[in-house]
Amino acid sequence: MSDLSSINTSERKQAQRPVSLFRNLSAKIASIPMILTALVVFVGGTAWTVVHSFTSSKLLPKTNFVGFEQYERLWTTRRWLVSLENLALYGILSLVFTLVIGFTLAALLDRKIRGENVFRTIFLYPFALSFIVTGLAWQWILNPDLGIQHVVRSLGWESFTFNPLNDPDIVMYGILIAGLWQGTGLIMVIMLAGLRGIDEDIWKAARVDGIGTVKTYVVVIIPMMRPVFVTALVLIASGIIKLYDLVVALTNGGPGIASEVPAKYVIQYMFRAQNLGQGFAASTMMLVSVAIILIPWAYLEFGGRKRG
Amino acid sequence: MVDLTSSRSLDGPRGPKPKRSFSRANIFLYGTLIVVSVYYLLPLYVMVVTSLKGMPEIRTGNIFSPPLEITFQPWVKAWAQACTGINCDGLSRGFGNSVKILIPSVVLSIAIASINGYALARWRFKGSEVFFSILIVGAFIPYQTMLYPLVIILREIGLMGDLGGLVLVHTIFGMPILTLLFRNYFASIPEDLHKAARVDGAGFWSIYFRIMLPMSLPIFVVAIILQVTGIWNDFLFGVIYTKPETYPMTVQLNNIVNSVQGVKEYNVNMAATLLTGLVPLIIYFVSGKLFVRGIAAGAVKG
Amino acid sequence: MHSVEIRDLDLSFGAVEVLKGLNLNIEDGEFLVLLGSSGCGKSTLLNCIAGLLEVTDGQIFIKDRNVTWEEPSDRGIGMVFQSYALYPQMTVEGNLSFGLKNARMSRDEIAKRVARAAEILQIEPLLKRKPAALSGGQRQRVAIGRALVRDADVFLFDEPLSNLDAKLRADLRVEIKRLHQQLKNTIIYVTHDQVEALTLADRIAVMKGGQIQQLASPTEIYNRPGNRYVADFVGSPAMNFIDGMLIEDRFEMQDQVLSVAGYPFAKTPGGPATLGIRPEHIETGAAAEALPFHTDVPVEVIEPMGSDTLAWTRFADKAFRVRLDGQTDIRPGDQLKIGIDMAKASFFDAETEVRL
Numbered sequence: 001m002s003d004l005s006s007i008n009t010s011e012r013k014q015a016q017r018p019v020s021l022f023r024n025l026s027a028k029i030a031s032i033p034m035i036l037t038a039l040v041v042f043v044g045g046t047a048w049t050v051v052h053s054f055t056s057s058k059l060l061p062k063t064n065f066v067g068f069e070q071y072e073r074l075w076t077t078r079r080w081l082v083s084l085e086n087l088a089l090y091g092i093l094s095l096v097f098t099l100v101i102g103f104t105l106a107a108l109l110d111r112k113i114r115g116e117n118v119f120r121t122i123f124l125y126p127f128a129l130s131f132i133v134t135g136l137a138w139q140w141i142l143n144p145d146l147g148i149q150h151v152v153r154s155l156g157w158e159s160f161t162f163n164p165l166n167d168p169d170i171v172m173y174g175i176l177i178a179g180l181w182q183g184t185g186l187i188m189v190i191m192l193a194g195l196r197g198i199d200e201d202i203w204k205a206a207r208v209d210g211i212g213t214v215k216t217y218v219v220v221i222i223p224m225m226r227p228v229f230v231t232a233l234v235l236i237a238s239g240i241i242k243l244y245d246l247v248v249a250l251t252n253g254g255p256g257i258a259s260e261v262p263a264k265y266v267i268q269y270m271f272r273a274q275n276l277g278q279g280f281a282a283s284t285m286m287l288v289s290v291a292i293i294l295i296p297w298a299y300l301e302f303g304g305r306k307r308g
Numbered sequence: 309m310v311d312l313t314s315s316r317s318l319d320g321p322r323g324p325k326p327k328r329s330f331s332r333a334n335i336f337l338y339g340t341l342i343v344v345s346v347y348y349l350l351p352l353y354v355m356v357v358t359s360l361k362g363m364p365e366i367r368t369g370n371i372f373s374p375p376l377e378i379t380f381q382p383w384v385k386a387w388a389q390a391c392t393g394i395n396c397d398g399l400s401r402g403f404g405n406s407v408k409i410l411i412p413s414v415v416l417s418i419a420i421a422s423i424n425g426y427a428l429a430r431w432r433f434k435g436s437e438v439f440f441s442i443l444i445v446g447a448f449i450p451y452q453t454m455l456y457p458l459v460i461i462l463r464e465i466g467l468m469g470d471l472g473g474l475v476l477v478h479t480i481f482g483m484p485i486l487t488l489l490f491r492n493y494f495a496s497i498p499e500d501l502h503k504a505a506r507v508d509g510a511g512f513w514s515i516y517f518r519i520m521l522p523m524s525l526p527i528f529v530v531a532i533i534l535q536v537t538g539i540w541n542d543f544l545f546g547v548i549y550t551k552p553e554t555y556p557m558t559v560q561l562n563n564i565v566n567s568v569q570g571v572k573e574y575n576v577n578m579a580a581t582l583l584t585g586l587v588p589l590i591i592y593f594v595s596g597k598l599f600v601r602g603i604a605a606g607a608v609k610g
Numbered sequence: 611m612h613s614v615e616i617r618d619l620d621l622s623f624g625a626v627e628v629l630k631g632l633n634l635n636i637e638d639g640e641f642l643v644l645l646g647s648s649g650c651g652k653s654t655l656l657n658c659i660a661g662l663l664e665v666t667d668g669q670i671f672i673k674d675r676n677v678t679w680e681e682p683s684d685r686g687i688g689m690v691f692q693s694y695a696l697y698p699q700m701t702v703e704g705n706l707s708f709g710l711k712n713a714r715m716s717r718d719e720i721a722k723r724v725a726r727a728a729e730i731l732q733i734e735p736l737l738k739r740k741p742a743a744l745s746g747g748q749r750q751r752v753a754i755g756r757a758l759v760r761d762a763d764v765f766l767f768d769e770p771l772s773n774l775d776a777k778l779r780a781d782l783r784v785e786i787k788r789l790h791q792q793l794k795n796t797i798i799y800v801t802h803d804q805v806e807a808l809t810l811a812d813r814i815a816v817m818k819g820g821q822i823q824q825l826a827s828p829t830e831i832y833n834r835p836g837n838r839y840v841a842d843f844v845g846s847p848a849m850n851f852i853d854g855m856l857i858e859d860r861f862e863m864q865d866q867v868l869s870v871a872g873y874p875f876a877k878t879p880g881g882p883a884t885l886g887i888r889p890e891h892i893e894t895g896a897a898a899e900a901l902p903f904h905t906d907v908p909v910e911v912i913e914p915m916g917s918d919t920l921a922w923t924r925f926a927d928k929a930f931r932v933r934l935d936g937q938t939d940i941r942p943g944d945q946l947k948i949g950i951d952m953a954k955a956s957f958f959d960a961e962t963e964v965r966l
Contacts, residue, residue, distance in 0.1 A: 199693050201768075202695045202697070204657075204689070204691065204695065205689070205695040205696075205756070207661075207681070207682045207683065208660060208682045208688070208709070208760075209683060209708055209709030209712060209756075210681070210684070210709055210712055210713055211708070211709070211712050215712075220697050223698075
């Protein structure tokens with residue numbers, strides 16, 4: 001390797017190539033937007049936010065450092081704690097249900113059925129819609145006075161109660177129903193692609209071995225789809241942390257603060273309550289939680305590959 | 309021997325195994341799919357029927373029942389008269405803003421990302437992979453940590469609150485996935501073609517415009533689908549980097565429907581919601597398989 | 611007793627007929643090779659026998675039992691796939707025993723069968739490994755082992771060597787032959803490789819367009835191909851074909867006339883026909899002069915292949931391949947004396963392409 005590069009340099013001198021900065025100049029010019037985005041916005045912006053989370057910035061960013069004061073306040077604010085609790089509940093349920101529903105639907109569609117395209121189109125169309133549209137549609141369906149609750153009551157079941165959007169105890173489940181409606185189609189499509197990627201001969205071998213369909217899925221196919229499940233997991237997880245628009249459209253955090261989420265907390269403090277330091281601290285906590293999820297995954301996926 | 313075989317061929321199973329078309333497995337299979345389909349179709353159905361009813365019918369009726377008397381008044385009102393704050397010119401303003409944001413954002417982000425992806429695939433230079441790695445890792449950073457620094461940047465260059473500012477933001481945040489998409493695509497084009505073009509004396513730009521671009525129509529369509537739906541559906545950036553006059557459609561829609569003043573007009577709200585969802589829905593139904601490819605590619609974006 | 615018997619088998623996918631009225635009897639302990647190019651229906655037929663595809667019409671018997679409606683696992687077959695189809699997350703041992711465990715066989719019996727299969731295939735040291743840690747050849751042995759442990763009457767091989775490189779393919783070919791000699795099971799083996807077919811088979815069924823073109827022993831297929839397709843498909847380098855007219859005891863070509871005395875015609879010949887002669891069956895030099903028909907032909911291209919040399923010549927105004935000994939000293943432009951032995955030639959009807 002070192003030999004090779006030395007040969008290259010000597011050749012370069014002989015050919016009187018221009019200095020290295022100007023070599024491949026067009027490619028470098030073409031990459032300027034990427035370099036600026038990567039360094040200024042992604043690295044610079046994130047670092048700036050993390051640094052300013054240790055200041056007492058209020059309306060405007062300032063640099064009077066106050067140590068962990070913002071974080072201490074953050075972790076004693078009920079709204080933040082509720083946000084985290086909500087996100088954890090929503091996150092776990094959404095993860096489990098999305099994977100189960102997504103895989104089940106994909107497996108059903110993979111059974112060489114009639115009308116596969118029709119069903120796939122139906123399951124996936126909500127994904128084309130924004131969270132705002134999703135939230136407003138479900139807000140209307142879940143409307144206690146005119147929606148499902150009203151319809152069931154008018155059928156004669158007077159005591160029927162299903163009013164998640166106004167009940168602080170179950171409001172997150174209401175958001176979950178809408179969230180699953182919007183997002184499961186995507187996971188189904190990814191799982192279906194994964195199932196289609198499985199060697200036909202594996203299915204044949206399992207049939208010759210006399211393994212039933214369900215058992216083949218559980219014992220043979222699912223373990224073979226590990227990479228697909230990992231992709232789906234990362235996808236769902238990063239979507240969960242971003243949860244914001246859906247809550248804004250569906251409940252705007254209510255009733256009270258019962259459906260607040262971290263992303264909304266950040267926006268609230270940064271742009272509404274004019275308490276930048278709090279917003280910075282909360283967003284830094286979001287960054288930390290993403291890192292906690294992503295670093296082990298990246299290590300497993302990419303670190304493992306280098307070793308193996 | 310001959311007798312044996314001929315007698316055997318007369319009796320015993322022959323041809324395909326007879327199947328009951330309503331086997332238990334099939335009932336379960338199609339039953340599940342149909343029930344699940346109802347859950348997925350219900351909201352769209354409810355939105356459509358609600359938007360075609362008059363308010364008295366909504367107050368007295370059932371959200372699932374089809375309209376007794378079809379009226380398009382809610383659609384007209386949603387488009388041209390619905391109020392947000394003091395403005396009462398309906399969603400048409402938001403629609404206009406969204407279009408004004410969408411077109412330059414899509415063009416700019418795809419132009420930059422395709423050229424950049426091409427440079428990364430075929431014209432690597434020292435450090436290019438490092439910057440690209442940062443870009444991809446950056447795609448996983450929560451937007452919240454970069455929101456305020458971007459406010460400062462936009463303010464410094466005088467684009468805060470302007471549609472141009474939002475175009476810039478969409479270009480920045482669309483860059484990781486689009487660059488990855490184009491880089492992988494261009495890397496899959498045989499390198500020998502690139503070498504042949506270089507031997508023929510073509511340089512960076514002429515290879516891009518005369519060889520790569522004509523070969524890349526499908527990936528550009530995928531990128532356009534990805535960007536149009538993504539940018540049209542955006543709410544977060546719209547609400548932060550614009551002001552009421554320049555609000556995109558999603559933000560204006562949310563303000564109309566979730567406004568606390570006045571009597572709630574559910575039919576107008578649903579018409580407005582459908583209007584906002586129409587653009588991505590049309591793209592979805594028209595593009596079919598390509599949309600699936602687009603979101604599979606966009607999967608990395610998260 | 612027939613081991614496998616196929617009666618009037620039809621299979622169509624929608625409007626496409628893949629197999630048409632196919633009949634085939636396979637003897638107990640026979641090694642039958644289904645040979646043909648891709649799309650000829652050979653793998654489809656194998657999948658029908660295995661029960662992996664449902665037949666459109668007809669019957670399949672295995673060991674005199676009608677299995678047309680039976681599940682693959684109940685047919686008494688073991689199957690080896692081209693892509694091995696090993697369960698990647700199970701060890702070799704797990705792969706071998708999975709089907710048996712599923713059939714609720716006793717633990718002792720499973721252990722016994724796995725041990726025996728491992729011994730026969732010499733894969734004992736690999737039992738605890740996973741498929742990903744095995745070479746292609748080792749994987750294919752495990753795949754064969756999975757068929758072995760089922761103690762099946764009939765083994766089905768679906769192009770088992772196609773994913774291996776040339777040298778490994780040759781090694782495993784011999785092993786499969788040895789395995790068959792040792793176990794004496796019935797084997798139905800699908801391949802597109804004529805060398806595999808010729809070396810392994812007791813009988814070869816050459817297939818085309820969903821029908822069996824010829825079913826015969828390798829020698830018969832090679833020496834007396836039943837029609838022009840079989841003649842062209844089997845043998846490398848391919849057979850030379852020359853069109854002409856059969857008139858009484860003569861075969862008249864472009865600028866040559868050949869006496870056909872000594873050729874065992876099935877019926878009295880006459881009319882347009884095609885002469886087929888294998889490059890290796892053409893005599894040269896002194897041996898050629900001893901034959902009734904011999905002539906000089908110009909050599910155009912020489913392809914030395916080590917053990918022998920292929921000379922491209924021109925005969926009856928057509929490219930004509932002659933296989934020579936590898937040591938022959940010959941150059942393009944030389945004249946080569948060739949002689950055609952009627953005992954080794956084939957004639958085909960020009961229209962029906964059937965052997966005369």
